[in-house]
Amino acid sequence: MKEIWVYIETFNKKVKKVSLELLTKANELSQKLGAKVVAVYIDKHDLDDTISKYGADKIIHLYSKDLQIYNSQIYTDALYNLIKDNRPHILLIGATSIGRDLAPRLAAKLNTGLTADCTQLDLDEDGLLLQTRPAFGGNIMATIICPEHIPQMATVRPGIFEAKKLEKIPEIEKIEFELEKDCITKTLEIMEKNSLLKYITESNVIVAGGRGLSKKEGFDLLRDLAKELNGTIAASRAAVEAGWAPQEIQVGQTGKTVKPKIYIACGISGAIQHIAGMKDSKCIIAINKDKNAPIFKIADYAIIGDVYEIVPKLIEKLRTLKQ
Ligand SMILES: Cc1cc2nc3c(=O)[nH]c(=O)nc-3n(C[C@H](O)[C@H](O)[C@H](O)COP(=O)(O)OP(=O)(O)OC[C@H]3O[C@@H](n4cnc5c(N)ncnc54)[C@H](O)[C@@H]3O)c2cc1C
Structure with missing residues (x-):
């Protein structure tokens, strides 16, 4: 069965609203595609309860006891390993600061396409993801497809879709991973804006x-x-x-x-x-x-x-x- 994956961004034991908005959209697309919705997140805390209220068929929780805060290399590698083994059809990520850092790194490693900052998502009759975003300074709306590679990847700005509660009892998979010892980058601190x-x-x-x-x-x-x-x-x-x-x-x-x-x-x-x-x-x-x-x-x-x-x-x- 095809799968639509949503990367669930978390911070300070909370789930970012845009991730829940994307889960709602993924559910809508999954009905047309006959696909399963999978929510994947990386955190040392368990946030399954919040995520399961928004309609995931499956939650994959990647965790490591030494994990502190977001790190580009660690998160990219952990997700890459999971995605290359599972080969989801679609992967949606919020166009937040972290999403904008993570998505292109992942797309490059997975050798697939990425449409950034989408304002609309739909499916064509062949099940291809129609990824629409403003182009040329907002003067035209471009609809982009990625027919040759999977996952079809898109980032979506916060607030575009509505997050709607949808009770499902998801299958939950917990995967512990080891932090890379040779990681060349270190996130010292994440500071919230004014x-x-x-x-x-x-x-x-x-x-x-x-x-x-x-x-x-x-x-x-x-x-x-x-x-x-x-x-x-x-x-x-x-x-x-x-x-x-x-x-x-x-x-x-x-x-x-x-x-x-x-x-x-x-x-x-x-x-x-x-x-x-x-x-x-x-x-x-x-x-x-x-x-x-x-x-x-x-x-x-x-x-x-x-x-x-x-x-x-x-x-x-x-x-x-x-x-
Ligand atoms: C490709 C493209 C993308 C764009 N994207 C955006 C976008 O994302 N967001 C955006 O906002 N615009 C965008 N614009 C610009 C948009 O077309 C308008 O130019 C802009 O929104 C106008 O901003 P404004 O309403 O503040 O100014 P104005 O259109 O100049 O309006 C000012 C208003 O203030 C009123 N006014 C004046 N003084 C007072 C007062 N003392 N008390 C009460 N009312 C007063 C006036 O009556 C007037 O209605 C885009 C344009 C293009 C071409």
Whole structure:
């Protein structure tokens, strides 16, 4: 039986959300392909309980008692040995910093193709994985196939698919492996980014700023609002290009895809490329002084007015409510 493998990324005894999103997608593809879904992870801790809630038919847990944190060479070699013996049909990996390090190393060792940063996955009538991603600076969407080699490998950005719980009782395989003694690289420490940047794809509340803020300091105001709502900040490409916000927090076709419970767009016009990254937010609140701004067409709540008048009022109101 064909197998779709999902590499489950773990950190600090937790499973990355993107891995669970990929498990859900793998389940959808497996029904079309008649394949088995296999979740594979490397960790010295046992995280089977979390993973099994998202519908794996089998979990392979690679562990070593001496294993501390992610190491490119050790993880690549451990997965390579497993994959070359099992020959899965498809291998999906989250396009996180670690996924982007691991996937190309694995693809090169396995002599197969890899499509990075996919935004859509499907199957053709022959069961080939259709891997779609923006190309040429986001001006076209390219669908890429890998007909000659397996596994067909793709990385997918966090937030593209939804993680849905699906109870299955998976077969569980535990494999202990020895750490390589001649490993030439050593990971000294993994440092988490500034917490406001970290959670953009996992945050329930996002306050995003655009060119309408007209200055970098506008983001300080948005940060205050985000803090009151226990959320994080994001930006349009125009704000990033103006140097007011880092690229990591850009939302849109060439940035991150987000689906928070609340997305507050401040001084963002609602260009199609921006909307592509936030349209699936549960509740969209737009603040814009132009009543004809396209963002209002997809907004659940439209606030027509100046960001610098509205946002301080919202902050004040939230602070009063908390007293
Ligand atoms: C290939 C390609 C990929 C792209 N990828 C992305 C992407 O990933 N993400 C992205 O965001 N864009 C992307 N873009 C750019 C996109 O087309 C828009 O140019 C960009 O989203 C505009 O950003 P903005 O809404 O902040 O600025 P603008 O379009 O300039 O809008 C500013 C808005 O602020 C309002 N405003 C002004 N002052 C105030 C005020 N004081 N109070 C309230 N409202 C105010 C204005 O009425 C206006 O609606 C891409 C473009 C291309 C061609």
